[in-house]
Amino acid sequence: MYSMKRELKLNNKEVSQMRGMAGFKRVVYNFGLDLLVASWQFAEVKATDSKRIDNIKKVFTQVTMQKPENSWMKNYPSTIYQSAFIDLKNAVSRWREGLGGFPKKKSKKKGDSFSVYKTAGVYPEKGKPALPFTNRVTIFAGKQIKLPGLKIFRLKERIDFICSSQTFTVSRTADKWFVSFVLGAEKIPPILHAVERAGVDLGVKCLATVSDGSKYDMPLTTKKARTKLGKLQWRNRNKVLGNKKLQVFASNKAKKYYVRLSRHHLRISNIRQDTTQKMTTDLSRKVYNIRIEDLNVSGMIANHKLAAAVSNNCFYEIRRQLVYKQLHYGTKVELVDRWYPSSKTCSCCSHIQDMKLSDRVFQCKKCGHSQDRDENASINLKNAPKDKIRLA
Numbered sequence: 001m002y003s004m005k006r007e008l009k010l011n012n013k014e015v016s017q018m019r020g021m022a023g024f025k026r027v028v029y030n031f032g033l034d035l036l037v038a039s040w041q042f043a044e045v046k047a048t049d050s051k052r053i054d055n056i057k058k059v060f061t062q063v064t065m066q067k068p069e070n071s072w073m074k075n076y077p078s079t080i081y082q083s084a085f086i087d088l089k090n091a092v093s094r095w096r097e098g099l100g101g102f103p104k105k106k107s108k109k110k111g112d113s114f115s116v117y118k119t120a121g122v123y124p125e126k127g128k129p130a131l132p133f134t135n136r137v138t139i140f141a142g143k144q145i146k147l148p149g150l151k152i153f154r155l156k157e158r159i160d161f162i163c164s165s166q167t168f169t170v171s172r173t174a175d176k177w178f179v180s181f182v183l184g185a186e187k188i189p190p191i192l193h194a195v196e197r198a199g200v201d202l203g204v205k206c207l208a209t210v211s212d213g214s215k216y217d218m219p220l221t222t223k224k225a226r227t228k229l230g231k232l233q234w235r236n237r238n239k240v241l242g243n244k245k246l247q248v249f250a251s252n253k254a255k256k257y258y259v260r261l262s263r264h265h266l267r268i269s270n271i272r273q274d275t276t277q278k279m280t281t282d283l284s285r286k287v288y289n290i291r292i293e294d295l296n297v298s299g300m301i302a303n304h305k306l307a308a309a310v311s312n313n314c315f316y317e318i319r320r321q322l323v324y325k326q327l328h329y330g331t332k333v334e335l336v337d338r339w340y341p342s343s344k345t346c347s348c349c350s351h352i353q354d355m356k357l358s359d360r361v362f363q364c365k366k367c368g369h370s371q372d373r374d375e376n377a378s379i380n381l382k383n384a385p386k387d388k389i390r391l392a
């Protein structure tokens, strides 16, 4: 499956329409979550979360939406509240399975999002499946997109080919609006990898060092942007975005500051995302068998001094991307045991010696081999023994 994300080019009227729909989704989601939590207090009610949410949806459509003060809700496509309840179901089941924390209430500060989808397909006969593609929206190449239940919107960047999708999610980060959707699986022709096997050392100094001699760096702009962000936060440390309980309203300057702040965060995460995506794609195209260290990321983040550097270089993110790109590029990602001494072993004579974190060059005391620390480690990862390796 491929997903596509494009920035929308909206005028003021469209922005307020989008804000309205995102607000509607937020209201529905929080309403559902509140009622679900409340329903758990009645011990005599025995029902699954999914059943409970279905009943809450009935209450919402038959009672809440019918109130005269909520008549505004009928201006928006029904798929918005439908998808809000679907989101809530997924969030609760993720939490039940231990995959995520307890669902949080949506708030305006955290950015907005909502989904719309095309519902009805064309059914040739009762009980038979819908005709193919009739429950999907065709997206034409160009700088426009028609969202189901809504009108046509302009895009900032063009879509290059004709495609189709069912569900569209509109989201806001800082003051930018995006639309994203998933395209059906399409086959990619088999790729011949130039390198059969390579070890990749994910480092703090250098983003990734590959055993074939290539390197990937995190661009310097992230560091600059982070410094700028820190200064901005310090200068505005006393700004508060209002307080409902104390009846304090947010000042215009505070509002402006929070938009600027989220723009800064967006820029940093964009640079990071861009770099890691390009790196993992490049690697997956080039190397068939990729070996990376099975790092204890949460343990490293607990170490205060490594934390910033580690989360900055997003080890976990790189591993996740390499793993899911296996399907697209036909690669095989393997994890090397975290106790395997990849940086302490000589890549020439396998002599093991102690290395400090600050030693940047590996100097073998036995054979005199001298090599950059990360390069040496990547070669060791490549040649790691079989019993130290597991599939990712």
Ligand SMILES: [Zn+2]
Pocket: 346, 347, 348, 349, 350, 351, 364, 365, 366, 367, 368, 369
């Ligand atoms: Zn040696």
